[in-house]
């Protein structure tokens with residue numbers, strides 16, 4: 711199989727893309743794109759959307775974490791990404807959908823808002839990436855790109871505040887799925903690989919890590935993604951973090 715995977719440093723969705731290919735043991739060549747520049751490149755390559763992960767698999771364009779998971783399972787069933795039992799499969803697909811449509815976006819909003827306020831840790835997210843320029847230079851010139859990305863992805867005060875308030879419920883949902891065996895099995899399924907990178911990106915924020923790392927969701931995320939580069943100092947207004955305080959959780 712000949713695969714080119716378009717990725718992005720610090721991207722939870724792109725990390726899921728990489729994990730999916732790794733899970734199948736499929737080799738790929740990776741192209742790392744920076745935010746906003748990615749829009750131009752992916753458009754020029756005629757992908758339908760401007761988001762990563764995007765892949766060409768034997769010449770076929772496949773874009774989006776869920777589309778890649780399903781296409782890989784179709785092309786190479788072993789090891790599977792979804793359970794064979796239809797009811798269990800439905801549950802895993804629902805967890806995968808939640809990870810893609812809900813958790814991923816909420817974490818994106820909080821991360822972009824935070825990275826826009828404090829770029830001091832940004833260079834760490836570039837670790838291991840090949841972006842055609844020195845990492846320090848990319849981090850130093852990132853401000854307008856992050857601002858544009860934050861605006862286009864809805865990282866507004868209102869949305870971020872709502873995302874933080876919704877976090878305890880989302881974490882509880884993940885812990886419950888782990889307790890029910892829908893997540894956290896060995897080997898991991900598509901929902902594990904979808905959800906873990908979002909939790910790891912959230913845990914790269916000093917504001918959120920203490921809420922996540924000690925609970926089953928955080929332990930699962932660290933098992934599946936042992937190293938997620940990058941760290942953002944605490945920047946969120948304390949009153950926004952009220953819903954995460956132990957008494958209110």
Ligand SMILES: N[C@@H](CCC(=O)N[C@@H](CS)C(=O)NCC(=O)O)C(=O)O
Nearest residue numbers: 721722723745746761762763774775
């Ligand atoms: N939910 C989709 C979307 C992925 C997505 O939005 N990826 C982000 C990176 S985390 C992206 O490409 N952002 C481009 C940009 O905003 O500049 C998926 O899971 O594939």
